Amino acid sequence: MKVLLLGVALGLLYAGQGEAQLLLVPFSGEWKTHYIAASNKDKITEDGPFHIYVRHVQFHPNDTADIDFYIKSDGECVKQHVTGVRQKKLVYDVEYAGQNEVEILRFSLNTIIGHIHNVDEEGKETDMVALIGKSEQISKRDFRKFKKQASDKGIPEENIVNFTDNDDCPEE
Numbered sequence: 001m002k003v004l005l006l007g008v009a010l011g012l013l014y015a016g017q018g019e020a021q022l023l024l025v026p027f028s029g030e031w032k033t034h035y036i037a038a039s040n041k042d043k044i045t046e047d048g049p050f051h052i053y054v055r056h057v058q059f060h061p062n063d064t065a066d067i068d069f070y071i072k073s074d075g076e077c078v079k080q081h082v083t084g085v086r087q088k089k090l091v092y093d094v095e096y097a098g099q100n101e102v103e104i105l106r107f108s109l110n111t112i113i114g115h116i117h118n119v120d121e122e123g124k125e126t127d128m129v130a131l132i133g134k135s136e137q138i139s140k141r142d143f144r145k146f147k148k149q150a151s152d153k154g155i156p157e158e159n160i161v162n163f164t165d166n167d168d169c170p171e172e
């Protein structure tokens with residue numbers, strides 16, 4: 001597993017753009033949200049557009065990625081689907097609650113840390129860092145890496161929302 005991961009990481013360093021995309025395809029599958037930090041916390045608290053419970057991420061070989069997730073609206077789980085279009089190596093453009101640039105900062109076979117820069121319909125900008133995982137538990141080490149990325153983006157620690165235990169949306 002470690003050797004495979006190292007191969008993937010090295011591959012990404014040296015691969016051209018198209019090849020980098022192909023290498024992401026195996027990371028497709030069931031994912032769940034563990035933590036999101038945001039410069040504007042109201043974007044990620046309940047009823048906010050980024051109070052997101054991820055279910056499935058599919059990386060396609062044609063430079064697109066599909067994400068299925070739920071948000072909470074007035075206590076109800078509302079199903080959402082977005083498609084990202086890759087604009088450079090590990091950066092996707094996504095239209096959702098405004099315009100987003102989503103950059104994959106770190107990934108392994110069971111965690112992805114991403115940075116989202118959102119410009120909403122009113123032109124308000126928000127930086128977010130999200131940690132999604134393949135399993136129920138996140139290691140302390142991965143959580144530290146997530147916290148470091150959030151603080152590097154200037155997001156205060158009190159603006160972290162822990163999604164691990166409050167997910168009561170359908171499993172599928």
Ligand SMILES: *[C@@H]1O[C@H](CO)[C@@H](O)[C@H](O)[C@H]1NC(C)=O
Binds near residue numbers: 061062064
């Ligand atoms: C990319 O591939 C996916 C899966 O085959 C397909 O659903 C989607 O329509 C394609 N998108 C574009 C822009 O070609």
Ligand SMILES: *[C@@H]1O[C@H](CO)[C@@H](O)[C@H](O)[C@H]1NC(C)=O
Binds near residue numbers: 162163164165
């Ligand atoms: C997040 O919530 C889970 C489940 O309640 C808990 O086990 C974990 O320690 C929490 N994380 C932090 C950093 O407090």
